[in-house]
Amino acid sequence: MNLRTQLRSSWGLIALNGIIPVKRMPLYLFNTLAAPFSFLFFIYILSHGAGAAIGFGVAGGLVLTTFSIGTSLQADMTHFRVDLKLQDMVVASPMRASTYVLGMALSELAFAMPGIVVFILVGYTTRTPGLLGLPIIVATLLLIWALGSSLGFFLATYLRDIRETFAIAPLLSLVLSVLPPVYYPITSIAPQYQWLGYLAPTADASQLIQGALGIGPPLSELDWLRAAGILIAFTAAFMLLAMFKAQWREK
Protein backbone atom coordinates (compact mmCIF):
# COMPACT_ATOMS: atom_id res chain seq x y z
CA MET A 1 0.00 0.00 0.00
CA ASN A 2 1.36 3.41 -0.92
CA LEU A 3 1.01 6.43 1.38
CA ARG A 4 -2.12 7.69 -0.37
CA THR A 5 -3.86 4.33 -0.05
CA GLN A 6 -2.77 4.08 3.58
CA LEU A 7 -4.29 7.47 4.33
CA ARG A 8 -7.49 6.42 2.55
CA SER A 9 -7.52 3.23 4.62
CA SER A 10 -7.06 5.24 7.81
CA TRP A 11 -10.03 7.36 6.80
CA GLY A 12 -12.25 4.24 7.01
CA LEU A 13 -11.34 3.86 10.68
CA ILE A 14 -11.53 7.58 11.43
CA ALA A 15 -15.10 7.55 10.13
CA LEU A 16 -16.19 4.29 11.79
CA ASN A 17 -14.58 4.86 15.17
CA GLY A 18 -14.49 8.65 15.38
CA ILE A 19 -16.79 10.75 13.28
CA ILE A 20 -19.87 8.49 13.12
CA PRO A 21 -20.13 7.78 16.89
CA VAL A 22 -19.45 11.44 17.78
CA LYS A 23 -22.10 12.53 15.27
CA ARG A 24 -24.71 10.01 16.46
CA MET A 25 -23.87 10.06 20.18
CA PRO A 26 -22.27 13.40 21.14
CA LEU A 27 -22.50 12.34 24.79
CA TYR A 28 -19.40 10.21 24.07
CA LEU A 29 -17.41 13.44 24.16
CA PHE A 30 -18.01 13.75 27.90
CA ASN A 31 -16.12 10.53 28.48
CA THR A 32 -12.92 12.21 27.28
CA LEU A 33 -13.62 15.69 28.54
CA ALA A 34 -15.17 15.11 31.96
CA ALA A 35 -11.97 14.57 33.96
CA PRO A 36 -9.80 17.42 32.57
CA PHE A 37 -12.62 19.95 32.76
CA SER A 38 -13.49 18.82 36.31
CA PHE A 39 -9.89 19.46 37.37
CA LEU A 40 -9.96 22.88 35.70
CA PHE A 41 -13.22 23.69 37.48
CA PHE A 42 -11.79 22.78 40.91
CA ILE A 43 -8.62 24.73 40.23
CA TYR A 44 -10.69 27.75 39.23
CA ILE A 45 -12.81 27.54 42.39
CA LEU A 46 -9.90 26.92 44.78
CA SER A 47 -7.65 29.60 43.22
CA HIS A 48 -10.48 32.15 43.02
CA GLY A 49 -9.74 32.44 39.32
CA ALA A 50 -6.04 33.28 39.66
CA GLY A 51 -4.46 33.32 36.19
CA ALA A 52 -1.35 31.28 37.03
CA ALA A 53 -3.35 28.52 38.68
CA ILE A 54 -5.68 28.35 35.69
CA GLY A 55 -2.60 28.16 33.49
CA PHE A 56 -1.56 24.98 35.31
CA GLY A 57 -5.12 23.67 34.86
CA VAL A 58 -4.87 24.39 31.14
CA ALA A 59 -1.44 22.75 30.76
CA GLY A 60 -2.57 19.71 32.77
CA GLY A 61 -5.87 19.58 30.89
CA LEU A 62 -4.13 19.61 27.51
CA VAL A 63 -1.80 16.79 28.55
CA LEU A 64 -4.55 14.74 30.21
CA THR A 65 -6.98 15.16 27.29
CA THR A 66 -4.35 14.19 24.73
CA PHE A 67 -2.98 11.33 26.79
CA SER A 68 -6.52 10.01 27.31
CA ILE A 69 -6.52 9.25 23.58
CA GLY A 70 -4.13 6.44 24.47
CA THR A 71 -6.29 5.05 27.25
CA SER A 72 -9.41 5.28 25.08
CA LEU A 73 -7.53 3.66 22.23
CA GLN A 74 -6.52 0.82 24.53
CA ALA A 75 -10.17 0.20 25.47
CA ASP A 76 -11.48 0.55 21.91
CA MET A 77 -8.83 -1.69 20.42
CA THR A 78 -9.40 -4.35 23.06
CA HIS A 79 -13.13 -4.15 22.37
CA PHE A 80 -12.52 -4.42 18.63
CA ARG A 81 -10.17 -7.37 19.03
CA VAL A 82 -12.00 -9.37 21.69
CA ASP A 83 -15.68 -8.51 21.24
CA LEU A 84 -16.22 -7.34 17.68
CA LYS A 85 -13.33 -9.36 16.18
CA LEU A 86 -12.62 -6.39 13.95
CA GLN A 87 -8.89 -6.81 14.43
CA ASP A 88 -9.08 -10.32 12.94
CA MET A 89 -10.84 -8.86 9.91
CA VAL A 90 -8.21 -6.16 9.60
CA VAL A 91 -5.23 -8.47 10.11
CA ALA A 92 -6.51 -10.62 7.24
CA SER A 93 -6.74 -7.66 4.87
CA PRO A 94 -4.36 -5.39 2.95
CA MET A 95 -4.37 -2.93 5.88
CA ARG A 96 -1.11 -3.07 7.84
CA ALA A 97 -0.70 -2.74 11.61
CA SER A 98 0.86 0.73 11.29
CA THR A 99 -2.09 2.00 9.23
CA TYR A 100 -4.53 0.46 11.71
CA VAL A 101 -2.85 2.20 14.65
CA LEU A 102 -2.66 5.49 12.74
CA GLY A 103 -6.33 5.30 11.77
CA MET A 104 -7.44 4.38 15.27
CA ALA A 105 -5.26 7.06 16.88
CA LEU A 106 -6.60 9.69 14.48
CA SER A 107 -10.16 8.52 15.11
CA GLU A 108 -9.71 9.13 18.84
CA LEU A 109 -8.82 12.75 18.03
CA ALA A 110 -12.48 13.24 17.11
CA PHE A 111 -13.28 12.82 20.81
CA ALA A 112 -10.35 14.80 22.16
CA MET A 113 -10.15 17.67 19.67
CA PRO A 114 -13.02 19.78 21.09
CA GLY A 115 -11.37 19.68 24.52
CA ILE A 116 -7.93 20.50 23.12
CA VAL A 117 -9.32 23.50 21.24
CA VAL A 118 -11.19 24.78 24.33
CA PHE A 119 -8.09 24.42 26.54
CA ILE A 120 -5.92 26.26 24.02
CA LEU A 121 -8.52 29.05 23.81
CA VAL A 122 -8.69 29.29 27.61
CA GLY A 123 -4.87 29.31 27.71
CA TYR A 124 -4.68 32.12 25.19
CA THR A 125 -7.44 34.07 26.95
CA THR A 126 -5.85 33.91 30.39
CA ARG A 127 -2.15 34.03 29.38
CA THR A 128 -0.11 35.78 26.72
CA PRO A 129 2.18 33.15 25.21
CA GLY A 130 5.03 34.20 22.96
CA LEU A 131 5.29 33.62 19.20
CA LEU A 132 6.64 30.14 19.69
CA GLY A 133 3.92 29.24 22.19
CA LEU A 134 1.45 27.59 19.84
CA PRO A 135 4.03 25.58 17.82
CA ILE A 136 5.55 24.29 21.09
CA ILE A 137 2.13 23.33 22.44
CA VAL A 138 1.13 21.58 19.19
CA ALA A 139 4.44 19.71 18.91
CA THR A 140 4.20 18.60 22.54
CA LEU A 141 0.63 17.39 22.08
CA LEU A 142 1.63 15.48 18.95
CA LEU A 143 4.32 13.67 20.92
CA ILE A 144 1.91 12.85 23.75
CA TRP A 145 -0.63 11.64 21.17
CA ALA A 146 1.97 9.34 19.57
CA LEU A 147 3.18 8.12 22.97
CA GLY A 148 -0.31 7.41 24.32
CA SER A 149 -1.44 5.74 21.11
CA SER A 150 1.60 3.45 20.98
CA LEU A 151 1.14 2.48 24.61
CA GLY A 152 -2.61 1.93 24.07
CA PHE A 153 -2.03 -0.30 21.03
CA PHE A 154 0.68 -2.31 22.75
CA LEU A 155 -1.48 -2.98 25.80
CA ALA A 156 -4.61 -3.71 23.75
CA THR A 157 -2.96 -6.57 21.92
CA TYR A 158 -2.34 -8.40 25.21
CA LEU A 159 -5.50 -7.74 27.22
CA ARG A 160 -7.94 -10.64 27.33
CA ASP A 161 -11.15 -8.81 28.06
CA ILE A 162 -12.55 -5.30 27.91
CA ARG A 163 -12.95 -5.40 31.71
CA GLU A 164 -9.17 -5.45 32.11
CA THR A 165 -9.05 -2.04 30.46
CA PHE A 166 -11.37 -0.70 33.17
CA ALA A 167 -8.58 -1.34 35.67
CA ILE A 168 -5.67 -0.23 33.53
CA ALA A 169 -7.04 3.08 32.22
CA PRO A 170 -7.50 4.74 35.65
CA LEU A 171 -4.14 3.35 36.77
CA LEU A 172 -2.40 4.91 33.77
CA SER A 173 -4.18 8.20 34.38
CA LEU A 174 -3.17 8.17 38.03
CA VAL A 175 0.47 7.28 37.40
CA LEU A 176 0.98 9.47 34.35
CA SER A 177 -1.47 12.34 34.71
CA VAL A 178 -2.46 12.97 38.32
CA LEU A 179 0.48 12.07 40.58
CA PRO A 180 3.39 13.53 38.56
CA PRO A 181 3.72 17.31 38.12
CA VAL A 182 1.27 17.61 35.26
CA TYR A 183 -1.18 19.92 37.03
CA TYR A 184 1.37 21.63 39.25
CA PRO A 185 4.96 22.96 38.90
CA ILE A 186 7.77 20.49 39.42
CA THR A 187 9.24 22.92 41.94
CA SER A 188 6.42 21.92 44.31
CA ILE A 189 8.27 18.62 44.80
CA ALA A 190 11.21 18.53 47.21
CA PRO A 191 14.43 19.00 45.16
CA GLN A 192 15.81 15.57 46.03
CA TYR A 193 12.69 13.92 44.53
CA GLN A 194 12.25 16.11 41.45
CA TRP A 195 14.02 13.56 39.24
CA LEU A 196 11.08 11.24 39.89
CA GLY A 197 8.78 13.82 38.33
CA TYR A 198 10.91 14.01 35.20
CA LEU A 199 10.55 10.25 34.75
CA ALA A 200 6.91 10.69 33.77
CA PRO A 201 6.88 11.84 30.12
CA THR A 202 3.55 13.55 30.73
CA ALA A 203 5.23 15.75 33.37
CA ASP A 204 7.88 16.77 30.84
CA ALA A 205 5.12 17.53 28.34
CA SER A 206 3.30 19.63 30.91
CA GLN A 207 6.50 21.49 31.74
CA LEU A 208 6.95 22.35 28.05
CA ILE A 209 3.37 23.63 27.82
CA GLN A 210 3.74 25.53 31.11
CA GLY A 211 6.87 27.13 29.64
CA ALA A 212 5.06 27.95 26.39
CA LEU A 213 2.18 29.54 28.33
CA GLY A 214 4.64 31.45 30.52
CA ILE A 215 3.52 30.02 33.84
CA GLY A 216 5.54 28.60 36.70
CA PRO A 217 9.25 29.18 37.19
CA PRO A 218 10.99 30.27 33.94
CA LEU A 219 12.66 27.40 32.08
CA SER A 220 16.34 27.53 31.32
CA GLU A 221 17.62 26.28 27.94
CA LEU A 222 18.71 23.12 29.68
CA ASP A 223 15.20 22.66 31.13
CA TRP A 224 13.66 22.97 27.66
CA LEU A 225 16.14 20.52 26.19
CA ARG A 226 15.82 18.04 29.04
CA ALA A 227 12.01 18.03 29.00
CA ALA A 228 11.84 17.75 25.18
CA GLY A 229 14.58 15.10 25.16
CA ILE A 230 12.87 12.91 27.77
CA LEU A 231 9.50 13.26 26.03
CA ILE A 232 10.97 12.37 22.63
CA ALA A 233 12.91 9.44 24.09
CA PHE A 234 9.81 8.02 25.81
CA THR A 235 7.72 8.47 22.67
CA ALA A 236 10.33 6.72 20.55
CA ALA A 237 10.62 3.92 23.11
CA PHE A 238 6.85 3.34 23.24
CA MET A 239 6.62 3.45 19.46
CA LEU A 240 9.35 0.82 19.20
CA LEU A 241 7.58 -1.24 21.85
CA ALA A 242 4.37 -1.09 19.82
CA MET A 243 6.18 -1.90 16.57
CA PHE A 244 8.12 -4.88 17.82
CA LYS A 245 6.29 -6.25 20.84
CA ALA A 246 2.59 -5.73 20.09
CA GLN A 247 0.85 -8.93 19.04
CA TRP A 248 -0.62 -8.19 15.62
CA ARG A 249 -0.78 -11.88 14.82
CA GLU A 250 -1.49 -14.08 17.84
CA LYS A 251 1.04 -16.65 18.96
Added chain:
Amino acid sequence: MPSAIAARELTKEYKGSHGKRALDRVTLDIQRGEIFGLIGRNGAGKTTFLRIAGTQLLPTAGHVEVLGYDAVSQANAVRDRVAVIPQESRPFFYATPFEHVYYYLTLRGFPAAEARKRALDTLGRLGLLKGKDTVLWKQSGGLRRRVLVAMALASNAELLFLDEPTTGLDALARRDVWTAVEEAAKEGRTILLTTHYLEEAQLLSTHLAILNEGRVLAVGTLDELVAKVQWPFRVALTGRGFTADETASYGQSAAIGDSQIVFTTQGGAEELTRLALTRGVRAVAGPVTLEDLFVQLVGGAVDEETEGEEEEGA
Protein backbone atom coordinates in the same frame (compact mmCIF):
# COMPACT_ATOMS: atom_id res chain seq x y z
CA MET B 1 -1.48 -22.92 -10.56
CA PRO B 2 -0.95 -23.66 -6.84
CA SER B 3 -3.83 -24.73 -4.59
CA ALA B 4 -5.82 -22.09 -2.74
CA ILE B 5 -4.68 -23.65 0.53
CA ALA B 6 -2.08 -26.38 0.97
CA ALA B 7 -1.55 -27.36 4.60
CA ARG B 8 1.13 -29.86 5.55
CA GLU B 9 1.35 -31.41 9.02
CA LEU B 10 -0.13 -28.21 10.44
CA THR B 11 -0.06 -28.30 14.22
CA LYS B 12 -1.19 -25.85 16.88
CA GLU B 13 -0.70 -26.20 20.57
CA TYR B 14 -1.93 -23.24 22.59
CA LYS B 15 0.13 -21.98 25.52
CA GLY B 16 -1.06 -23.61 28.73
CA SER B 17 -2.95 -26.38 26.91
CA HIS B 18 -0.84 -29.05 28.64
CA GLY B 19 0.07 -30.85 25.45
CA LYS B 20 -3.44 -30.92 24.01
CA ARG B 21 -3.28 -29.97 20.36
CA ALA B 22 -5.93 -27.78 18.80
CA LEU B 23 -4.61 -28.95 15.44
CA ASP B 24 -2.68 -32.17 15.11
CA ARG B 25 -0.65 -32.66 11.91
CA VAL B 26 -3.42 -31.53 9.60
CA THR B 27 -2.74 -32.01 5.90
CA LEU B 28 -5.33 -30.54 3.53
CA ASP B 29 -5.51 -29.28 -0.04
CA ILE B 30 -8.19 -26.83 -1.07
CA GLN B 31 -8.46 -26.09 -4.77
CA ARG B 32 -9.07 -22.65 -6.27
CA GLY B 33 -12.63 -21.72 -7.09
CA GLU B 34 -14.26 -24.26 -4.81
CA ILE B 35 -16.40 -23.94 -1.71
CA PHE B 36 -14.70 -26.08 0.87
CA GLY B 37 -16.66 -27.00 3.96
CA LEU B 38 -14.84 -27.61 7.22
CA ILE B 39 -17.07 -29.33 9.74
CA GLY B 40 -16.58 -30.70 13.20
CA ARG B 41 -17.81 -30.45 16.76
CA ASN B 42 -17.06 -27.47 19.00
CA GLY B 43 -13.32 -27.38 19.68
CA ALA B 44 -12.52 -29.64 16.72
CA GLY B 45 -9.97 -27.14 15.38
CA LYS B 46 -11.96 -25.53 12.55
CA THR B 47 -11.48 -21.94 13.67
CA THR B 48 -7.83 -22.56 14.57
CA PHE B 49 -7.17 -23.86 11.05
CA LEU B 50 -8.97 -20.92 9.53
CA ARG B 51 -7.13 -18.38 11.68
CA ILE B 52 -3.72 -19.84 10.84
CA ALA B 53 -4.47 -19.88 7.11
CA GLY B 54 -5.93 -16.38 7.43
CA THR B 55 -2.62 -15.16 8.99
CA GLN B 56 -4.20 -14.19 12.29
CA LEU B 57 -2.55 -16.96 14.30
CA LEU B 58 0.88 -18.60 14.18
CA PRO B 59 1.13 -22.39 13.96
CA THR B 60 3.28 -24.37 16.39
CA ALA B 61 4.59 -26.64 13.63
CA GLY B 62 3.90 -27.54 10.04
CA HIS B 63 3.43 -25.39 7.01
CA VAL B 64 0.55 -23.77 5.16
CA GLU B 65 0.59 -22.07 1.78
CA VAL B 66 -2.27 -19.78 0.86
CA LEU B 67 -2.66 -18.88 -2.83
CA GLY B 68 0.95 -19.93 -3.29
CA TYR B 69 2.35 -17.83 -0.44
CA ASP B 70 3.63 -19.04 2.90
CA ALA B 71 1.12 -17.89 5.52
CA VAL B 72 3.91 -17.32 8.06
CA SER B 73 6.82 -15.80 6.14
CA GLN B 74 4.80 -14.15 3.34
CA ALA B 75 1.82 -13.11 5.44
CA ASN B 76 1.40 -9.71 3.77
CA ALA B 77 1.10 -11.27 0.32
CA VAL B 78 -1.63 -13.52 1.72
CA ARG B 79 -3.39 -10.62 3.46
CA ASP B 80 -3.64 -8.67 0.21
CA ARG B 81 -5.73 -11.49 -1.26
CA VAL B 82 -8.02 -12.74 1.51
CA ALA B 83 -11.01 -11.58 3.55
CA VAL B 84 -12.33 -13.03 6.78
CA ILE B 85 -15.61 -13.09 8.67
CA PRO B 86 -14.63 -14.37 12.11
CA GLN B 87 -16.86 -16.51 14.26
CA GLU B 88 -18.95 -14.44 16.68
CA SER B 89 -17.86 -11.17 15.08
CA ARG B 90 -20.16 -8.21 15.61
CA PRO B 91 -20.66 -4.96 13.73
CA PHE B 92 -20.70 -1.41 15.17
CA PHE B 93 -24.15 -0.85 16.66
CA TYR B 94 -24.12 2.85 15.80
CA ALA B 95 -23.33 2.54 12.08
CA THR B 96 -25.57 1.64 9.13
CA PRO B 97 -25.17 -1.40 6.84
CA PHE B 98 -23.97 0.86 4.02
CA GLU B 99 -21.38 2.54 6.25
CA HIS B 100 -20.05 -0.85 7.33
CA VAL B 101 -19.51 -2.18 3.85
CA TYR B 102 -18.38 1.14 2.37
CA TYR B 103 -15.81 1.90 5.07
CA TYR B 104 -14.58 -1.70 5.21
CA LEU B 105 -13.81 -1.39 1.50
CA THR B 106 -12.20 2.00 2.15
CA LEU B 107 -9.90 0.51 4.74
CA ARG B 108 -9.02 -2.24 2.26
CA GLY B 109 -7.83 0.57 -0.01
CA PHE B 110 -10.73 0.95 -2.48
CA PRO B 111 -11.29 4.45 -3.94
CA ALA B 112 -14.55 6.09 -2.80
CA ALA B 113 -16.54 5.65 -6.02
CA GLU B 114 -15.70 1.96 -6.38
CA ALA B 115 -16.31 1.30 -2.69
CA ARG B 116 -19.74 2.89 -3.00
CA LYS B 117 -20.64 0.90 -6.11
CA ARG B 118 -19.47 -2.41 -4.64
CA ALA B 119 -21.19 -1.72 -1.31
CA LEU B 120 -24.56 -1.03 -2.94
CA ASP B 121 -24.22 -4.02 -5.26
CA THR B 122 -23.41 -6.45 -2.44
CA LEU B 123 -26.07 -5.07 -0.10
CA GLY B 124 -28.55 -5.61 -2.93
CA ARG B 125 -27.45 -9.21 -3.43
CA LEU B 126 -27.96 -9.93 0.25
CA GLY B 127 -31.36 -8.26 0.41
CA LEU B 128 -30.05 -5.42 2.58
CA LEU B 129 -30.79 -2.39 0.43
CA LYS B 130 -34.05 -1.53 2.17
CA GLY B 131 -32.48 -0.79 5.56
CA LYS B 132 -29.07 0.26 4.28
CA ASP B 133 -29.21 3.68 5.96
CA THR B 134 -30.74 2.55 9.26
CA VAL B 135 -28.35 2.24 12.21
CA LEU B 136 -27.83 -1.33 13.38
CA TRP B 137 -29.10 -0.75 16.92
CA LYS B 138 -32.56 -0.57 15.29
CA GLN B 139 -32.09 -3.76 13.25
CA SER B 140 -32.29 -7.49 13.98
CA GLY B 141 -29.41 -9.76 15.00
CA GLY B 142 -29.75 -11.71 11.76
CA LEU B 143 -29.40 -8.58 9.69
CA ARG B 144 -26.28 -7.59 11.61
CA ARG B 145 -24.72 -10.94 10.76
CA ARG B 146 -25.60 -10.49 7.09
CA VAL B 147 -23.91 -7.09 7.13
CA LEU B 148 -20.66 -8.79 8.16
CA VAL B 149 -21.01 -11.34 5.38
CA ALA B 150 -21.63 -8.45 2.96
CA MET B 151 -18.36 -6.82 4.06
CA ALA B 152 -16.31 -9.87 3.08
CA LEU B 153 -18.22 -10.57 -0.13
CA ALA B 154 -17.95 -6.95 -1.28
CA SER B 155 -14.15 -7.11 -1.21
CA ASN B 156 -12.15 -8.34 -4.18
CA ALA B 157 -10.48 -11.05 -2.10
CA GLU B 158 -9.60 -14.19 -4.02
CA LEU B 159 -10.13 -16.32 -0.93
CA LEU B 160 -12.87 -15.83 1.63
CA PHE B 161 -12.77 -17.36 5.09
CA LEU B 162 -16.31 -17.57 6.41
CA ASP B 163 -16.42 -18.86 9.97
CA GLU B 164 -20.00 -19.85 10.70
CA PRO B 165 -21.44 -17.05 8.59
CA THR B 166 -25.10 -17.99 8.98
CA THR B 167 -25.27 -18.59 12.73
CA GLY B 168 -28.39 -16.91 14.08
CA LEU B 169 -30.00 -16.31 10.70
CA ASP B 170 -33.52 -17.41 9.83
CA ALA B 171 -34.10 -19.82 6.95
CA LEU B 172 -34.76 -17.12 4.34
CA ALA B 173 -31.80 -14.97 5.34
CA ARG B 174 -29.59 -18.06 5.23
CA ARG B 175 -30.68 -18.71 1.67
CA ASP B 176 -29.73 -15.15 0.68
CA VAL B 177 -26.26 -15.79 2.10
CA TRP B 178 -25.99 -19.17 0.34
CA THR B 179 -26.89 -17.58 -3.00
CA ALA B 180 -24.32 -14.82 -2.48
CA VAL B 181 -21.64 -17.36 -1.51
CA GLU B 182 -22.42 -19.49 -4.58
CA GLU B 183 -22.21 -16.40 -6.80
CA ALA B 184 -18.82 -15.56 -5.30
CA ALA B 185 -17.61 -19.07 -6.14
CA LYS B 186 -18.93 -18.71 -9.70
CA GLU B 187 -16.81 -15.56 -10.01
CA GLY B 188 -13.81 -17.85 -9.41
CA ARG B 189 -13.25 -17.02 -5.75
CA THR B 190 -12.41 -19.73 -3.26
CA ILE B 191 -14.44 -20.04 -0.08
CA LEU B 192 -13.44 -21.84 3.07
CA LEU B 193 -16.59 -22.28 5.09
CA THR B 194 -16.98 -23.59 8.60
CA THR B 195 -20.47 -24.29 9.78
CA HIS B 196 -22.51 -26.17 12.33
CA TYR B 197 -25.36 -26.47 9.87
CA LEU B 198 -24.54 -29.72 8.10
CA GLU B 199 -27.33 -29.12 5.61
CA GLU B 200 -25.55 -25.90 4.65
CA ALA B 201 -22.20 -27.64 4.26
CA GLN B 202 -23.80 -30.38 2.16
CA LEU B 203 -25.63 -27.91 -0.06
CA LEU B 204 -22.77 -25.47 -0.68
CA SER B 205 -19.52 -27.42 -0.48
CA THR B 206 -17.80 -29.08 -3.38
CA HIS B 207 -15.40 -30.77 -0.96
CA LEU B 208 -15.63 -31.34 2.76
CA ALA B 209 -13.30 -32.15 5.59
CA ILE B 210 -14.43 -33.48 8.94
CA LEU B 211 -12.22 -32.46 11.84
CA ASN B 212 -12.27 -34.05 15.24
CA GLU B 213 -9.99 -33.27 18.17
CA GLY B 214 -7.66 -31.38 15.86
CA ARG B 215 -7.30 -34.21 13.35
CA VAL B 216 -8.75 -34.75 9.90
CA LEU B 217 -11.12 -37.68 10.05
CA ALA B 218 -12.16 -37.61 6.40
CA VAL B 219 -11.81 -35.43 3.30
CA GLY B 220 -13.56 -35.58 -0.05
CA THR B 221 -16.79 -34.95 -1.89
CA LEU B 222 -19.96 -36.08 -0.19
CA ASP B 223 -19.98 -39.24 -2.33
CA GLU B 224 -16.38 -39.98 -1.43
CA LEU B 225 -17.16 -39.54 2.24
CA VAL B 226 -20.18 -41.81 1.95
CA ALA B 227 -17.94 -44.48 0.45
CA LYS B 228 -15.76 -44.31 3.57
CA VAL B 229 -18.45 -45.25 6.07
CA GLN B 230 -19.49 -48.74 6.99
CA TRP B 231 -23.21 -48.07 6.60
CA PRO B 232 -23.83 -45.84 3.56
CA PHE B 233 -27.64 -46.13 3.55
CA ARG B 234 -30.31 -45.08 5.99
CA VAL B 235 -33.82 -46.41 6.48
CA ALA B 236 -36.30 -44.49 8.61
CA LEU B 237 -39.04 -46.77 9.95
CA THR B 238 -42.17 -45.19 11.39
CA GLY B 239 -44.44 -47.33 13.58
CA ARG B 240 -44.06 -50.53 15.56
CA GLY B 241 -43.20 -53.67 13.62
CA PHE B 242 -39.51 -54.24 14.23
CA THR B 243 -37.73 -55.09 17.44
CA ALA B 244 -34.49 -53.30 18.31
CA ASP B 245 -32.54 -56.55 18.00
CA GLU B 246 -33.99 -57.12 14.56
CA THR B 247 -33.01 -53.70 13.19
CA ALA B 248 -29.60 -53.89 14.87
CA SER B 249 -28.87 -57.02 12.84
CA TYR B 250 -28.91 -54.85 9.68
CA GLY B 251 -26.30 -52.41 10.92
CA GLN B 252 -26.53 -49.54 13.39
CA SER B 253 -29.93 -48.48 14.66
CA ALA B 254 -31.35 -45.81 16.92
CA ALA B 255 -34.89 -45.54 18.28
CA ILE B 256 -36.63 -42.18 18.56
CA GLY B 257 -40.09 -42.60 20.05
CA ASP B 258 -42.06 -44.93 17.75
CA SER B 259 -39.56 -44.51 14.94
CA GLN B 260 -36.27 -46.17 14.22
CA ILE B 261 -33.40 -45.04 12.04
CA VAL B 262 -31.26 -47.83 10.70
CA PHE B 263 -27.86 -47.24 9.06
CA THR B 264 -27.07 -50.17 6.83
CA THR B 265 -25.67 -51.38 3.51
CA GLN B 266 -27.49 -50.98 0.19
CA GLY B 267 -28.60 -54.63 0.33
CA GLY B 268 -29.71 -54.19 3.93
CA ALA B 269 -31.75 -51.11 3.02
CA GLU B 270 -33.51 -52.94 0.17
CA GLU B 271 -34.32 -55.95 2.34
CA LEU B 272 -35.49 -53.85 5.27
CA THR B 273 -37.73 -51.75 3.03
CA ARG B 274 -39.35 -54.85 1.48
CA LEU B 275 -39.89 -56.31 4.90
CA ALA B 276 -41.42 -53.06 6.15
CA LEU B 277 -43.91 -53.10 3.31
CA THR B 278 -45.03 -56.62 4.15
CA ARG B 279 -45.51 -55.60 7.81
CA GLY B 280 -47.35 -52.37 7.00
CA VAL B 281 -44.61 -50.15 8.44
CA ARG B 282 -43.78 -46.88 6.70
CA ALA B 283 -40.17 -46.91 5.45
CA VAL B 284 -38.11 -44.17 3.82
CA ALA B 285 -34.77 -45.33 2.44
CA GLY B 286 -31.89 -43.49 0.82
CA PRO B 287 -28.17 -42.70 1.01
CA VAL B 288 -26.94 -41.25 4.30
CA THR B 289 -26.94 -37.48 4.71
CA LEU B 290 -23.93 -35.47 5.78
CA GLU B 291 -25.41 -35.38 9.25
CA ASP B 292 -25.57 -39.20 9.34
CA LEU B 293 -22.00 -39.36 8.09
CA PHE B 294 -20.89 -36.89 10.69
CA VAL B 295 -22.51 -38.88 13.48
CA GLN B 296 -21.04 -42.14 12.20
CA LEU B 297 -17.52 -40.75 11.72
CA VAL B 298 -17.25 -38.43 14.70
CA GLY B 299 -19.30 -40.70 16.94
CA GLY B 300 -17.00 -43.58 15.97
CA ALA B 301 -13.91 -41.52 16.71
CA VAL B 302 -15.24 -40.51 20.10
CA ASP B 303 -16.10 -44.15 20.89
CA GLU B 304 -12.62 -45.30 19.90
CA GLU B 305 -11.03 -42.67 22.11
CA THR B 306 -13.22 -43.61 25.04
CA GLU B 307 -12.36 -47.27 24.59
CA GLY B 308 -8.68 -46.38 24.37
CA GLU B 309 -8.90 -44.38 27.58
CA GLU B 310 -10.69 -47.25 29.31
CA GLU B 311 -7.98 -49.68 28.19
CA GLU B 312 -5.27 -47.31 29.38
CA GLY B 313 -7.01 -46.96 32.71
CA ALA B 314 -7.47 -50.71 33.13
